[in-house]
Amino acid sequence: MNIQATIKKITYRPFLCARLPQIAIADFASAFQEHASFILEFGDQNRLAVSRWVSAKRTRSYPYARVYDTLSFTGKKVTVIPVYKEMRASTVTAIIFNGTPFH
Numbered sequence: 001m002n003i004q005a006t007i008k009k010i011t012y013r014p015f016l017c018a019r020l021p022q023i024a025i026a027d028f029a030s031a032f033q034e035h036a037s038f039i040l041e042f043g044d045q046n047r048l049a050v051s052r053w054v055s056a057k058r059t060r061s062y063p064y065a066r067v068y069d070t071l072s073f074t075g076k077k078v079t080v081i082p083v084y085k086e087m088r089a090s091t092v093t094a095i096i097f098n099g100t101p102f103h
Contacts (some may be wrong), residue, residue, distance in 0.1 A: 002082065017072035020049065030074040032080075039073065040069040049073035 023031040025042035037051035049070035070077045 008025035012071060014068060016068075018069045020069060020073070022047075037069045040078075047073075047075055049075065049077040050080070051077075053082060090103065 018037075020037055020039045021035055022039045022041055023035070025040065028040060031038055031040070031050075032052055037049070039052045040048045042048075051066040051070045053066070067079055070079075
């Protein structure tokens with residue numbers, strides 16, 4: 001499956017963003033269990049704002065607040081979006097974390 005998108009010329013001024021916790025790369029696998037969005041730190045000066053949608057179906061969860069909280073971060077932003085619905089949460093976690101290069 002190949003999913004691609006291009007978004008151009010978006011301007012915004014976020015002002016109600018929550019203060020995001022800073023998570024070290026070593027704690028990445030457990031970060032999603034505790035936080036919906038956070039700042040991921042790897043290396044001395046490398047940081048990403050990370051957020052996640054809980055479900056592939058937008059109608060069952062409200063992901064916009066999680067994504068909105070990362071908008072005040074001035075660096076790169078990443079959102080993890082599931083592309084299919086999995087019935088067991090532990091399986092979804094294993095799929096997301098076992099396939100990432102952040103181990």
